[in-house]
Amino acid sequence: MFEGLSRARGGLRKAGLALALSTALVAGALSPMLAAAQETTLKFVSWQNDEPGVGGWWAGLIEEFKAQHPGVEVEWTKVERAAFADTMTTLFAGGSPPDIVHLASFEFQRFANEGWLEDLGPWFDKGGVSLDGWAGQQICELNGETVCVMMLYFGYIMAYNEAILNAEGLSAPTNYAELLEVARKTTKDLNGDGIIDQYGLHHPTKVGGGQYVTEMLNYVLDAGGRWTNAEGQVTIDTPEVIEGLTRWKTIVTEGLMPRDLSSGETRQLLADGKIAVGLDGPWLVPILANGAASDDVKIVADPLSPPVGGSSNVLGMSKDISDEHKALVWDFIQLAMSDDFQSSYATLAASPAPSPRADITEATAVTPEFGLLVEGAQAASAEGIDRIPAGLEIQYNEFAKMVMEESQRMIIEDLDPAAVAATMQALAEDLQNQ
Amino acid sequence: MSRLPLLDLARPSRRHWLGYLLLAPAVVLIALIIIYPLIVSFDISFQKVDIVRLDRRAPFTLANYQQLFGSAEFWMSCWVTLKLVVVVTACCVALGLATALLVNNRFRGRTVARLLVALPWAVPEIIAVVIFAWIFDSSFGLMNWLFFRLGLINETINWFSDPNAAFVAVVVTMVWKGYPFVSIMALAGLQSIPEDYYNAARVDGANAWNRFTNITIPSLMPVLGVTMVLVLLWVFRDFSIINVMTGGGPLKSTQTLSIMTYEHAFGFFKMGYASAVGVVTLIFCVLASLLMIGRKADGIY
Numbered sequence: 001m002f003e004g005l006s007r008a009r010g011g012l013r014k015a016g017l018a019l020a021l022s023t024a025l026v027a028g029a030l031s032p033m034l035a036a037a038q039e040t041t042l043k044f045v046s047w048q049n050d051e052p053g054v055g056g057w058w059a060g061l062i063e064e065f066k067a068q069h070p071g072v073e074v075e076w077t078k079v080e081r082a083a084f085a086d087t088m089t090t091l092f093a094g095g096s097p098p099d100i101v102h103l104a105s106f107e108f109q110r111f112a113n114e115g116w117l118e119d120l121g122p123w124f125d126k127g128g129v130s131l132d133g134w135a136g137q138q139i140c141e142l143n144g145e146t147v148c149v150m151m152l153y154f155g156y157i158m159a160y161n162e163a164i165l166n167a168e169g170l171s172a173p174t175n176y177a178e179l180l181e182v183a184r185k186t187t188k189d190l191n192g193d194g195i196i197d198q199y200g201l202h203h204p205t206k207v208g209g210g211q212y213v214t215e216m217l218n219y220v221l222d223a224g225g226r227w228t229n230a231e232g233q234v235t236i237d238t239p240e241v242i243e244g245l246t247r248w249k250t251i252v253t254e255g256l257m258p259r260d261l262s263s264g265e266t267r268q269l270l271a272d273g274k275i276a277v278g279l280d281g282p283w284l285v286p287i288l289a290n291g292a293a294s295d296d297v298k299i300v301a302d303p304l305s306p307p308v309g310g311s312s313n314v315l316g317m318s319k320d321i322s323d324e325h326k327a328l329v330w331d332f333i334q335l336a337m338s339d340d341f342q343s344s345y346a347t348l349a350a351s352p353a354p355s356p357r358a359d360i361t362e363a364t365a366v367t368p369e370f371g372l373l374v375e376g377a378q379a380a381s382a383e384g385i386d387r388i389p390a391g392l393e394i395q396y397n398e399f400a401k402m403v404m405e406e407s408q409r410m411i412i413e414d415l416d417p418a419a420v421a422a423t424m425q426a427l428a429e430d431l432q433n434q
Numbered sequence: 435m436s437r438l439p440l441l442d443l444a445r446p447s448r449r450h451w452l453g454y455l456l457l458a459p460a461v462v463l464i465a466l467i468i469i470y471p472l473i474v475s476f477d478i479s480f481q482k483v484d485i486v487r488l489d490r491r492a493p494f495t496l497a498n499y500q501q502l503f504g505s506a507e508f509w510m511s512c513w514v515t516l517k518l519v520v521v522v523t524a525c526c527v528a529l530g531l532a533t534a535l536l537v538n539n540r541f542r543g544r545t546v547a548r549l550l551v552a553l554p555w556a557v558p559e560i561i562a563v564v565i566f567a568w569i570f571d572s573s574f575g576l577m578n579w580l581f582f583r584l585g586l587i588n589e590t591i592n593w594f595s596d597p598n599a600a601f602v603a604v605v606v607t608m609v610w611k612g613y614p615f616v617s618i619m620a621l622a623g624l625q626s627i628p629e630d631y632y633n634a635a636r637v638d639g640a641n642a643w644n645r646f647t648n649i650t651i652p653s654l655m656p657v658l659g660v661t662m663v664l665v666l667l668w669v670f671r672d673f674s675i676i677n678v679m680t681g682g683g684p685l686k687s688t689q690t691l692s693i694m695t696y697e698h699a700f701g702f703f704k705m706g707y708a709s710a711v712g713v714v715t716l717i718f719c720v721l722a723s724l725l726m727i728g729r730k731a732d733g734i735y
Contacts (some may be wrong), residue, residue, distance in 0.1 A: 086700040093486050110703050114485050194582050195590060196573065206594070208681060258573035260594040398702050408684045412596065 041073040042328055044100040045088065048313075049078035052286060054349040061341055065332050072328060074100075092116045097318040099325045100332055105139060105150070105311035106210060109393040112147040118317040119145040123330050129337065133356035135381055136311045139388065148314035149333055150354050154281045155309040155376030155385075156218070156302045157369070159288055163296040164198070164276040174303045176222050176247065179277065183256040186276035200256045202270045202278035204263035209400030211263060214308060214387050216407060218279050219251075220244030221385065222304035227399075227428070230384070232391020234432065237418075237425040245410065245417035252411050271297065279304065281312075282351040282373040299369040302376060309380020310387035346370070352377040395431045402427050472716070479709035486705040498710035507686065507694065508711065512718075515670065515690040518605065519722075522669045525609040527662060530616025535650075537617075538624045548621070555614035563678045566607040570594070570679075597687030600680045604688050607675055612668060616661050623657035624650070663726040670719055691715040 044062075048054050062074045079087045085107050091097050092111060101108075101117060111117055124131060124146065131137050131146075136153030140146055160172050164186050173179040183200025190197050203215040220226070225240030235241065251257060258266065258275070270278040271291020278284065279302055288297045302308075315336060317329045335341060342355035346363035352374045353360075364370045392399045403424060410420040443452045474488075479499070481492035502508050537548045554562065569576045570593040581587045593599045631649045640648065673692045676682060682689030682697065689697075691711060699708035 085703075089485060089700065089703065093488065095489065110485065114487070193579075194588075195579060199573070206681075259592050260572050401697075401701070405683070405685060408595070412684065 039071050039073055040324065040328065041075050042100055042325060042332070043098040044074055044076045044102065045079055045091070045098045046076065046102045047079055047081040047084050048102075049076065054345075054351075057341075057345050057348040060344065060348075061332075061336055064341075065335055068335070069328065069331065074332075092318075095320070097320060099318055099321050099329050101148075101316040101318055102313065103148070103316065104313050105136075106388050106396050108140075108148055108314050108316065109142060109396070112142050112145070112316075113394055116319055117147040118319045118326065119147065120149065120317065120330075120333070121146040123317075123333075127330070127334060129334060135352070135354040135356075135377060136386070137354070139311045139386060140314060142393070148316035149337060150311055151315050151336070152312035152349075152351055153310065153354050153377055153381060154312060154351060155373070155378065155380035156279050156281055156304075156307040157284070157299055157372050157376045158302050159270060159278045159280065159284055159297050159299050161270075161273055161276050161293055161296050162298050163293070164273065172298070172300055172303075173277070176219070176304060179303055180247075180250070180256075182277055183251065184254065187254075187256050196255065197274070199258050199269070199275045200277060201251060202266045202275045202280065203251070203257045204261055204266045205257075206260045206262045206265075209397065209402075209404040210387070212404040212407070213400045214310075216244065216248045216403070217308050217387065218304050219247035221306055221308060223247065227389035227403075228391045230390060232389075232432075234391070234425055234428040236428060237421045242418050242421045245407070245421055248407065249410055249417060253414075273297075279308070282376075285350050285367060285369055285373070299372055301372055302379075305379070306383035306385050307376050307380050308387070309377060309383075309385040391432060392428065395434070398431055399428060402431070475709045475712055478706055479713045481706050483706040484703050492706070498707045501707060502710050502714065507689075508714075510686050511689050511691050511694045511711075514601075514686070514688060515692075515718075517601070518608070518688075518690060519666055519669045521605050522608045522612060523662060523666050525605070526612040526616050526665050527658065529609060529613040530661075531620050531654075531658070533613070533617045534620035534624055538621060551617050552614050554610050555618065557611075559611060559674055560678070562611050563607065563675050566603070566610070567679055570603040570606075594680055595684055597685050600684060600688050604676055604679055607679060608669060608672065611675070612665055616658075616665060619657055619661040620654060623654045627653045659726060663723055666722055666726065667719060670715075670722065691718070 046058065048058060058076070062076055066072060066074060081104075084104070088098075088101075088103065088107075088111070092114070097116060101111070103111060108117070123129075134150060136150040140148040140150055158172070160182075162172075165171060165182060168182075168185045170182050170185060173182045179201075185200070186198060187196060187200040188198045189195060205212050205215060217227075220241055221244070223240045223243035225238060225242075225244045226235055227241070229235050252259075258269065261269070266275065267278070267280065267284060267287045268291065269275045270284075271288045271293060273291070273293030273296060285299065288294060288299070291297065315333055317326060317333065321329070337355065339355065339357045339359070342353040342358035343360070343362065345351070345353040346358050346360045347366055350363070350367045350370070350373075352358075352370075360370060360374065367373075388396050389399070406420050406424050406427070409415060410417060442448060443455075477491075478486055480494050480496070482495050482497050483492045533551045537544060537551055541547075568574075572578065572590055572592045572594065575593070577593070578587070578590045581591070591599050593603045627650065631653070632645055635645050635649055670690075671692055672690075673696060676688050676690060676693055677696070680688045682693040692715065695708050695711045695715060697708075698704045698711060
């Protein structure tokens with residue numbers, strides 16, 4: 001009897017184990033399916049996650065999107081700006097692109113050219129979303145398609161240290177000649193050790209070709225020059241661009257700015273009272289507010305006309321994703337473009353929102369200089385200014401590197417700006433014809 | 435066992451099979467991580483493509499190599515790489531050997547001295563680069579201030595805007611980061627030389643220089659040979675120091691083949707051309723390694 005009971009217990013144990021195992025197997029097999037049914041995940045890769053102001057805006061946008069779409073998760077991953085293009089290229093080329101595509105305005109063209117970005121035109125038509133007056137949106141029109149939505153179009157402003165200028169009996173410059181005079185008089189060796197420790201101008205030149213060319217563009221634009229005309233033809237060998245190159249050469253060779261520093265370093269020097277004048281975008285404002293010389297630094301309109309302006313970053317949609325994901329990404333883009341979020345963008349990012357319907361009342365209350373930032377963007381937009389020259393969008397990185405190197409050669413070898421402009425013209429045309 | 439005689443790994447003739455079996459996972463992993471990308475890169479170098487897509491293949495072409503060998507930029511990068519490899523390797527070996535000889539002697543504080551010699555090796559490369567970027571900063575850096583104080587210069591040197599100065603700044607940083615490795619290896623080699631050799635040489639009347647050239651150097655050559663290959667390959671492929679300090683500029687004066695590869699791949703998105711640069715760089719590295727490793731260690735006696 002005991003033997004029979006023991007056998008029965010053994011059978012029961014085996015049956016129990018078999019049941020538990022099969023339950024676990026079935027549960028294991030079903031759980032991803034159940035999870036998939038309950039939760040859809042959109043991949044979103046950005047470099048702005050931790051950026052003061054704008055990072056908070058993205059976080060708020062994601063939270064609101066998730067609240068409006070229960071069961072939808074947004075996997076928001078940060079990739080450093082320096083490695084961003086590499087990472088995005090690898091993701092797209094490897095067949096696992098992010099659903100929500102965030103790119104800088106000087107790099108999205110390559111991705112669009114590969115056919116990786118969805119044409120948003122039909123989505124705008126279907127959703128009845130108006131892009132009238134949306135700053136910088138024309139840059140997202142590529143080969144007849146709307147491949148992205150512009151997220152920031154900015155114009156430069158000028159920050160100057162009132163105490164430094166007052167000490168030299170100077171006032172805020174209102175044109176290039178005055179700016180040069182201010183730069184010359186405020187570039188000084190303050191402690192007599194033979195080393196300059198206060199500079200007149202802020203021009204970061206270490207970051208790379210794009211930054212270098214943007215700094216030069218201040219003087220090229222004020223001289224009436226453009227790298228290319230509206231039709232995309234290269235116009236570097238014009239007298240206006242040659243004048244711009246001459247001004248750049250003057251400023252660099254006279255040592256009126258610290259050499260080979262990154263934008264972060266020069267902005268901090270300006271904020272700390274080591275640089276007298278800075279021409280820069282809206283992102284300068286929060287940095288200056290936290291600097292050692294915050295009480296002395298004032299912000300006014302850019303004395304150079306038209307000011308440097310341009311597109312910064314864009315939002316788009318991957319082409320190679322499911323229709324369900326596309327619909328969700330479109331909702332995300334629409335939410336980012338909504339009046340509420342455009343208004344909060346102005347407030348949190350302290351930058352002019354691209355939407356003409358953005359309410360900037362709160363932004364103006366938080367940032368007193370906000371009106372100047374808007375005026376700067378409008379002044380640049382009115383002249384159709386963009387850092388990325390028309391007709392060289394795809395080759396922009398090569399173009400920027402070429403202009404930087406030829407400018408460096410002009411300074412190092414003391415070359416005639418007219419000859420340098422001729423060389424640049426030929427090389428830029430070669431790039432266009434590749 | 436009798437049903438599966440092939441799996442009898444205990445048989446003396448099949449004992450080595452176990453070794454292969456144990457190695458197999460590592461070999462497969464290496465093949466996936468290293469060999470496969472190399473094959474893909476080699477394949478891409480024969481396609482005229484901008485951004486690579488693994489789901490499509492462009493037609494076979496030699497255009498990338500034709501463009502490469504006809505490009506002044508490529509030959510300039512080869513020259514810069516060669517200069518950097520020779521100068522940095524020579525300086526690292528000289529400095530590493532000198533410091534190893536120094537800390538091989540018995541003196542008070544030798545442990546601290548050994549620690550200090552090895553310290554740069556322990557500092558992460560990116561931190562070393564940031565420190566040296568500040569030291570060589572043209573406007574507010576330590577080096578210009580020091581040179582001014584010493585009366586060596588009358589005006590500041592634009593370290594990263596002058597081609598020669600930029601090359602020197604990169605060399606100094608690489609030597610600082612690379613010499614401790616040579617020092618550590620040479621120290622290990624020095625400690626393995628029997629003291630009897632020196633005693634016998636002293637009896638024969640050899641002076642310090644004779645002992646150094648006839649005992650120390652020959653005994654160290656096997657170690658130094660391998661170390662030099664490793665340093666050479668490190669300089670050849672190092673990317674972060676140059677990229678952070680100069681980005682290859684000014685006027686490509688510090689643009690090595692690694693920097694050129696990266697720039698064309700991820701700056702200009704010309705993957706086909708960049709792969710061709712990478713393949714040629716790989717061939718140079720293999721040739722350099724063969725030349726160095728192929729030397730017989732005992733041939734120097």
